[in-house]
Amino acid sequence: MTAGPVLKAANWREFAPPQLTPILQGAMDALYEHGYHGTTVRDIARRAGVTVPALYYHYASKQGILVALLDLGIEDALGRARAALAEVGQDAPVRARFVAFVESMTLFMAHRVRMAVLDSELRYLEPANRRSYAAKRKELETLLLDILVDGNSRGMFQMTSPADTSRALLGMLRSITGWYHPDGPLTPVEISGRYVDIALSTVGAAGLAVG
Numbered sequence: 001m002t003a004g005p006v007l008k009a010a011n012w013r014e015f016a017p018p019q020l021t022p023i024l025q026g027a028m029d030a031l032y033e034h035g036y037h038g039t040t041v042r043d044i045a046r047r048a049g050v051t052v053p054a055l056y057y058h059y060a061s062k063q064g065i066l067v068a069l070l071d072l073g074i075e076d077a078l079g080r081a082r083a084a085l086a087e088v089g090q091d092a093p094v095r096a097r098f099v100a101f102v103e104s105m106t107l108f109m110a111h112r113v114r115m116a117v118l119d120s121e122l123r124y125l126e127p128a129n130r131r132s133y134a135a136k137r138k139e140l141e142t143l144l145l146d147i148l149v150d151g152n153s154r155g156m157f158q159m160t161s162p163a164d165t166s167r168a169l170l171g172m173l174r175s176i177t178g179w180y181h182p183d184g185p186l187t188p189v190e191i192s193g194r195y196v197d198i199a200l201s202t203v204g205a206a207g208l209a210v211g
Contacts, residue, residue: 023044082143094156102195
């Protein structure tokens with residue numbers, strides 16, 4: 001049984017429902033509702049409509065299921081960020097690249113709340129699994145940091161520490177998973193616009209037209 005692709009749309013702004021197996025769908029919902037320690041293999045199996053032995057046939061442990069979901073989430077986020085940056089182009093003004101990154105991440109966090117929130121469960125990963133996931137997470141963080149360093153060096157951004165600013169911005173973006181709800185008053189696009197404004201102010205680029 002395979003997980004199937006999560007990223008189905010050709011455009012990074014489009015979000016089709018995640019294509020997950022029943023086991024991964026059940027696990028994602030259970031983990032979102034109860035967290036890693038509060039979720040049992042029996043509950044996942046019940047939600048997936050399979051027996052516990054059948055679940056263990058596909059995944060050796062609850063840890064293996066968490067790893068599969070985390071990998072799908074980070075690959076989706078990373079793919080969208082790369083696509084957004086490729087769309088504006090490497091030679092685009094640094095502000096445009098920054099906006100593209102922030103927009104891609106806010107849309108991901110809002111559209112993929114149940115998957116994105118699992119990032120907080122990485123503390124429960126075993127050392128080898130944590131290192132593997134952290135390496136992919138680092139790729140995403142580096143995309144943002146490189147933009148901030150470039151903007152600072154060109155004088156288009158004003159930051160004391162791009163590294164600290166990068167961590168602060170990523171924390172802000174991840175926090176969307178803690179409060180966003182599809183039935184809330186704001187759409188993902190509206191949230192994206194507001195967070196882009198906040199992010200531009202954070203790096204000292206509010207109102208900057210080019211550069």
